[in-house]
Amino acid sequence: MANIISLLGAGSGLDTANLVSQLVEAERAPTQNRLDSKQETLQAQISAYGTLKSAMSGFQDVISPLANNDTFNARSVAFPDTDVITPNSLAAGAQTGTYQIEVVDVARAQSLAMGATADQNAAIGATGELSIQFGQWSYNVADEPDSFQVNDDRAALSIEVDASDSLQSIAEKINASDSGIQASVLRVDDQYQLMLTAPSGADNALQISASDASLADFEFTAANFSGVTETQQASDAELKVNGLSVKRDSNTIDDVIAGFDFTLNKSSAGEKITFSVDADKAVAEQAIRDFVEAYNTLYETAGNLTGYSTDEDNNTVKGDLSTDATAKTVMRQLRSMIGATVPGIESGFTALANLGIRTELDGTLSINETEFESALSGNFELVETLFARKTSSSNSYVEVGVGTRASSTVAGSYDVLITQDPAKGLVGGNSVTATGFDAGSDAFVPSLDTSPGDYSFKIKVNGTESDTISLTGTYSTVEELRAELQSLINGDAKLAGARAAVDVSYDSGTDAFTFTSRDYGSSSKVSFSLAGADIGQLGIDTALTGTAGKDVAGTINGVAGFGAGEVLLPDLSSGAYGLNLSISPGAAAQGAFEIGFSRGFAGGMNNLINEFLASSGPIASRETSLNDRLDDISDDREDLDRRIEKYEARLSAQFLAMEQIISSLNSTGDSLEGILDRLPYTAKD
Structure with a gap:
């Protein structure tokens, strides 16, 4: 191409190389401008989506605490300066009240x-x-x-x-x-x-x-x-709490005042330490105010992106996403949730309006202070229910939990019927016949010395067989023997490794021990696989027939659930899927009952934003589409370059042909010049 261009103008004397360049640029410009404009628009839209995602993420950070029940159960403690007790932590929901503690003695370790x-x-x-x-x-x-x-x-x-x-x-x-x-x-x-x-x-x-x-x-x-x-x-540590004597085996105490963990440093009999644990509603109040402010910021940011705004010179500026249907749909769904009732709440505070939170004509939120303060002071529990997750059960033997799939659970109420209570596997022993055993007093007279005999056995719990366990001690009462059996069995390395354990009980009516697995379900079983020569005196025998445990069974909205031990899971097709029901024996006798689930306003909003920001969500899909179109522009530019290259070659060839013709004509003209003078027999003046 360079050789051809260098020849242009040689015959005509015109700057045909520049002429070709201008014609090529004129051919390129319209398509080039269109692609540049399209690329600039797409890049602006991608950047705008980045701004929108950032704004949503910031809004989610603010609203997430409102989805947490702990925000509405915040506590504060006014604790005096003392070296007798060190407060460690105060949990959300700690028992409120005024307390007086006297440390009589501290716990010691042998x-x-x-x-x-x-x-x-x-x-x-x-x-x-x-x-x-x-x-x-x-x-x-x-x-x-x-x-x-x-x-x-x-x-x-x-x-x-x-x-x-x-x-x-x-x-x-x-x-x-x-x-x-x-x-x-x-x-x-x-x-x-x-x-x-x-x-x-x-x-x-x-x-x-x-x-x-x-x-x-x-x-x-x-x-x-x-x-x-x-x-x-x-x-043991010994202390008095509001005058009541309490003993604990540790100096770190977390179960005397619910939610308040403290450490005893030294005994100080006679010294009474007084403090108060109070509800701290200010945490929730500030979280709600922060939510309103954060929503207004998000709404303004989204409005500038999807609509029109005014710049510093009071000129109207069109948002980069003003024609983008996905962005507008996302914000429409957010605005719709702001004014809607919260699914799963059938009474009490069911919408933000109940708290005095209003939507203004410009779309932003405002707070009616009188209504807001009234709601916080008079109906704080309803405020928590409005914002945060809540589960309920009308059956006291059933506890409703939330699993990892709760994001897909449909809020609302469900009818439940437990048709089979869970049960633990067990084996009942024969009556105790050891010499000296007094059934009336549950004692051994004289004491039972097991060291000379063969009081060994192996027990199988939930499919795991123990090593050989041997009794070698001396026992005065059945209670001492029962405690020893339970301690030795649960201390077996094989059983402990399999997390299999039993509770050993004694029935004075039958004078027999019962060995019960601590697990529920059909895999819960207990049996003896080895019995020493003398252990039979204590009722332990390999011929004993145990009773296997049972998995819970029941229905949710008439559809059978999946029972595993004491846990009942809703069917995959059920709207309740994502919940788990922990069932205690006795639930079946209560008949049909109802459970409820609400993720609350904040939980629902958080869930919605997660869907928007997910890798498979609408924003990610739209960004993928925009990036694909950018890739298409790169392909279009390559096509344009190839087309222009061919166009330039064609023009250059055409002009070169012209130059060659002109050059040939010039040569012919030069050769004809003075030809008449050289012709013979030509007359001259």
Whole structure:
């Protein structure tokens, strides 16, 4: 092309190269301008959508707290300056009131020192099993351990000791058990000792028994404690709350005043600390005011994008999305929700207008202060229901929960009928026949010593079989034996690993133990797979026939739900899908009942914005469409370049042909010049 252009003008003397360039530019300009204008418009629309998304996201940040019930249950506490108690946290919904606390004593943890050796890493040469149980010690007049009451709420712990184990490795095994016991090796003078610190509280002290004589120095039982030094006895914290005596096993207390967590630092008998927990409505009030302001900001931003606005020079400016149907539809849906009643609320405050929040003629929101203050002071619970999520059940045996699919749940009320209560699997033992057992007093006279006999068994819970469990203690009452059985079973490593546990109960009417799984459902089963020669005296036998648990069954709006244990889930096609119903035994006897669900105004608005901003939402789809059109413009530019290149080549070729003709004519003219003078026989003047 360059060679052709260089030849242009050679014959005619005209600047035909510039002429070709101008003709090419004239051909390109209309299409180029159209594509530039189209690209500029599309880029402006994409940028405008970015602004709209940012505004919506900011609005969502403001409205999200109103969807949280905690906002309407905020609390404040006026706590005095004291070193006796440290307030840790105050939860939303904490029990309001004025309280007076006196710390009589603090909780202490039992500490035991044992196994003195010159080298903490040297093998102690002992083998066997250390069985550690939690419970409460009573002491004799010499302050020596006398009797032990097992804490059946805490699983027993078994530590296998190998000949190669040192004090340090034993400590590591205990710490790895996650039992709450803190094990460490301390140097005292020239000796190292294993120090065990139990969880605090009188009922969390330790009883340690060994399966082999080589571990005798680690035993802490009523019969053998000589090798162990008890450096601190366990005790409970004792305090008085508004004059009522309260005991707890920990100095960090979170269940005396609901929602208020505090720590006892020291005892201070006689000193009374007074404080108040009050509802803090100002948090919700400010959140509502922030919502109104944020909505007005969003409305103004969206209005400038989808409509017309005025610039600094008072000129009317057309919004970049003024002709965009998607953007207008999105804002129309938001405006529609502002004025609509909230789905799922059938009485009380059902719309923003009930709070004095009005829509002005220009589309913004305003607050009627008189109505607003009246609603907050007189009907605060209704304000919470209006904004935040609420579930309800007319059956006291049924609790309605919200699952991860609640975004698709249809707000409203649903009729429910429980046709089968959930049940736990269990196995009932035979009557206790051990020698000395007095059924009338539920005691053993004399005490039942299980160490000489074979009181071993294996139990299978929810499909998981335990290791061999053995009774080796001495028991004076059935309660001591029951607590021991429950503690040993739930302390089994295999069962604990499978999260399988049982509750052991005793029926004085049948003089028999019952072993009940802690799980509901058809997979909940209990049986015995091994019974030692003597365990039958306690009613345990492999021939015992257990009763399997049951999954709950029922219908929601007449459609069968899916029962799993004690949880009933609505059918996938149900509008209630996303809710989960936790059913307690006794629900079926109540007959048909009703549950309700509302995500509240803020929850609904938050859900709507999530849909708008989702990767598959209308805004993302529109942005994809705009970007696709931008890509099309790039393709159109490439087509234009190819077409113009061909057009330029064609013009250049045409002008070159013209130049060649002119050049040929010029050559012919030059050769004809003076030809008459050279012709023969030509007369001249």
